[in-house]
Every structure is written in structure tokens, then in C-alpha cells.
């Protein structure tokens with residue numbers, strides 16, 4: 485039996501470890517966190533994150549070979565392999581503020597591992613980190629006078645929220661980076677063996693440490709870049725009567741381009757794309773590559789433009805004022821099937837409309853609690869309403885901001901009847917049947933397609 489510890493019981497620690505534990509009944513897994521409320525929630529029937537399929541796996545493994553604890557020191561002492569999946573946000577202070585990675589949580593963990601270890605260990609970077617962070621980790625850990633040796637591996641996580649369990653069960657690839665030394669190779673092989681319990685060998689790839697660290701930033705940058713590219717096209721489509729879905733379909737059939745991640749939207753959100761691209765851009769600046777830094781930063785700037793363009797289009801279309809108008813925001817989560825609202829475009833649009841003094845009602849099946857928290861003081865000016873029918877009742881407009889499947893099933897005739905006329909619908913996800921909505925009577929504004937309106941323009 486190997487004792488496997490994960491430090492950080494957030495989205496990544498909390499969704500990866502149960503899946504790994506379910507495939508490795510011979511090993512013992514513990515997930516620790518300093519956040520007591522979070523650990524208590526992981527130990528309860530009300531898990532702290534909403535992720536399809538996760539409840540069942542936690543129920544199957546918890547108390548058998550998976551445990552949650554706040555006793556970080558004790559669990560470090562007992563562990564053979566330690567995954568570190570603490571958060572790595574963007575610095576808000578000092579050098580690199582607003583762009584560089586804040587590595588304080590990461591470094592504290594390294595020091596805590598060192599302090600509490602009495603045996604040599606494998607330490608695995610699961611968090612997303614700037615290239616060459618493993619070097620700093622190695623230096624801290626191997627500076628001990630206890631005669632212990634630590635092998636540091638990079639094993640970035642590629643799962644997406646909302647499909648975390650599926651992504652873990654059937655990953656496109658697992659990447660493990662390590663040193664070329666004897667013990668480095670042995671450590672890599674040990675981790676390969678863990679994944680090989682359910683992942684086909686050909687999908688477990690190994691590389692040097694720096695390639696592995698950089699591949700994670702590169703993957704997120706490429707994914708986000710596709711969204712910014714199609715969103716840039718959507719702006720042009722709206723000016724030219726081209727249809728962005730038709731353009732995406734036509735270009736996506738080219739195998740070299742591929743069809744995924746070409747859905748134009750109100751913008752990409754989530755805790756990682758923006759931060760990882762800014763970290764990448766900062767890293768490029770650090771290495772004296774300003775042109776490369778600017779190139780990647782543009783992906784984030786285009787996303788901010790798209791979010792603001794959407795909000796501004798709402799105001800312009802509604803006769804240049806939304807002050808005092810009730811607007812129902814359908815969706816708070818940054819994407820469907822998660823309760824995560826970090827960097828959600830829904831919150832950005834909400835902030836912009838509050839600035840215009842609109843009366844905002846926000847609805848979402850799972851993310852209202854997090855939205856309230858993330859909006860901070862502004863939450864006092866927002867009504868949170870779980871029922872979409874109640875949210876739309878008496879509203880001048882609806883804005884669809886998260887692609888929840890249930891929004892396609894609503895009775896829009898009933899919703900239309902309950903709204904102030906002319907009734908507006910802005911579809912920030914191109915989720916709904918626009919022609920049908922137009923026929924019901926809505927003035928419909930999709931992304932990257934001609935608007936369908938009953939308003940006379942003379």
C-alpha cells in the first residue's frame with residue numbers, strides 16, 4: 485500500500501483524488517486542506533462543489549481508501565507521494581501585480597512538507613505553475629539537513645469543470661514530467677503505475693519537467709485563443725450579416741482546424757484561462773520576449789472586449805438606457821454544469837449593467853450562492869431568484885449567460901406573456917431557438933448573427 489496525500493481540497497484536489505482512489509483500491513488516499521469548512525463539506529452529504537457524477541464516486545470511496553482531513557502536518561509525515569493542488573492566483577501586490585503568479589501558497593506548502601517529513605517522498609505539482617517552479621521546489625525541499633531526498637514531478641491537470649469526472653475517467657492524455665536522473669526516472673515510473681490502473685499506457689506521456697510545466701500553460705493559452713478568435717469573428721459577423729455558427733462549422737470541418745472550442749460566446753470565464761495566460765505573458769516579459777508577451781495578452785484583451793461589447797449592445801438595443809429596467813440574467817456560472825462563478829462573464833455583464841443602473845435579477849440552478857459571494861458589495865443590488873420564470877416576470881429583457889440545458893426547455897410563450905413589451909432576449913451563448921423566440925414576439929439578439937427584431941427602424 486502506498487500512502488497518497490493531496491494538499492488542497494478545492495476543485496482539482498476534490499475531483500481528481502476520488503476518481504484516482506476509485507481505481508486504486510490498494511492505495512490509501514487523504515485529501516487535506518486548511519479550510520475547515522471545506523473539509524467538513526467533503527465529509528458530509530453536501531459536497532462543496534457541484535460536479536456531475538462526483539457524489540457517487542465520493543460515496544463509493546470515502547471511508548474506505550479515501551479520507552478528508554485538516555491535519556496537514558500529520559498526513560504529510562505519513563505520505564509516500566504528495567500531490568500539491570493549492571491555488572496559484574494572480575498577484576495583487578508588489579512586483580508583477582495583476583499578471584504574475586502568486587506563489588506564496590505554493591511555497592508555504594513546500595516548507596510545510598519539509599518541516600513534517602521524516603522519510604523521503606515524491607512531490608507532485610498538480611497546480612498550474614510558471615515554468616521552472618519545480619526547480620525552486622527542489623531547492624527548498626532538498627535543502628534539508630535530515631538526509632531526506634525529494635523527487636519533484638510535474639503532473640498538470642487538464643480536466644474541465646462540469647466534465648471533471650468524465651475527463652479523469654477517460655483523459656486524452658496524462659502528462660508526467662520529471663528529472664532524467666536515476667531517482668527521477670524511478671519517481672516518474674511510480675506515478676505512471678498509479679495512472680496505469682485505468683489509463684491506457686499510450687495515453688500516459690512523460691517529458692522533462694519544464695516541458696510538462698509549460699505544456700499546461702500552452703494548452704490553456706491555445707484553448708482560450710480559439711475562443712477569442714471565434715469571438716473576434718463574431719463581432720465582424722454582426723456587422724456583415726455573416727453567421728458565426730456557419731463560419732465555425734465551415735472552418736471546423738478542416739481537420740487541421742478541428743471543430744472543438746469554436747462556440748462564440750459572451751466570453752470565456754473560469755478561474756484559469758485568464759490567470760494562466762497572464763502568467764504566461766508575464767513569464768515571456770521576464771525572459772525578455774515582449775512581443776510574445778503581447779501576443780498572448782491580446783487573447784485576454786479580446787475576451788474583455790467581448791464581454792463589454794455584449795453589455796454595451798444590450799444598452800444600445802434597449803433604446804440607449806436600461807436605468808430602472810428589470811433585466812433577468814439567465815445563468816451565473818462561468819459554464820454549464822458547475823457552481824463555479826470565478827471570472828464568470830455573467831458577473832462581468834451584471835457589473836456593467838449595474839453601472840447603468842439596471843435592476844438585475846439573477847437566476848441559476850446551482851451557482852447563486854457563489855455569485856452572491858463573488859459580487860461582494862454589489863450583491864446587495866441584485867435579486868437572486870432560483871426560478872427562471874419568476875426572474876423573467878415583469879422584466880424588460882433576458883440575457884442568457886450560461887448554457888444550462890434547462891434553459892432550452894422553458895416555456896418561452898409563458899415567459900414572454902409575463903414580460904414588459906417590447907421584450908428583449910440577448911443570447912450570449914447562442915443556446916436557444918432564435919427563430920421560434922422571434923415568432924413568439926421577442927426581439928432576439930444572438931452572438932455573431934443578425935438580430936431578429938420586430939422594432940421598426942424608420
Ligand code: NAD
Pocket residue numbers: 491492493494495496497516517518519522556569570571572589592593596610611612613641642643644645755756
Ligand atoms: P481552489 O482554490 O478551488 O482550491 C485550492 C485549495 O488549496 C483551497 O481549498 C485552499 O484552502 C487550499 N490550500 C491553500 N494553501 C494550503 C495549505 N498550505 N495547506 C492546505 N491547503 C491549502 O483551486 P483549484 O481550482 O482546485 O485549483 C488549484 C490549482 O489547479 C490551480 O493552480 C489551478 O490553476 C489548477 N487547475 C485548476 C483547474 C480547475 O478546473 N479549477 C483545472 C486544472 C488545473
Ligand code: UGA
Pocket residue numbers: 612641642643644645646704707711744745746747748749750751752753754755756757818819820
Ligand atoms: C479549462 C480547460 O478546458 C481545461 O483543460 C483546464 O484544465 C482548465 O481550464 C484549467 O486549467 O482550469 P474550464 O475552464 O473548466 O477548463 O472549462 P472550459 O470548458 O475550458 O470553458 C472555459 C470557458 O470558455 C467557459 O466560460 C466556457 O463557456 C467558454 N467556452 C468554451 C466558450 O465560450 N466557447 C467554447 O467553444 C468553449
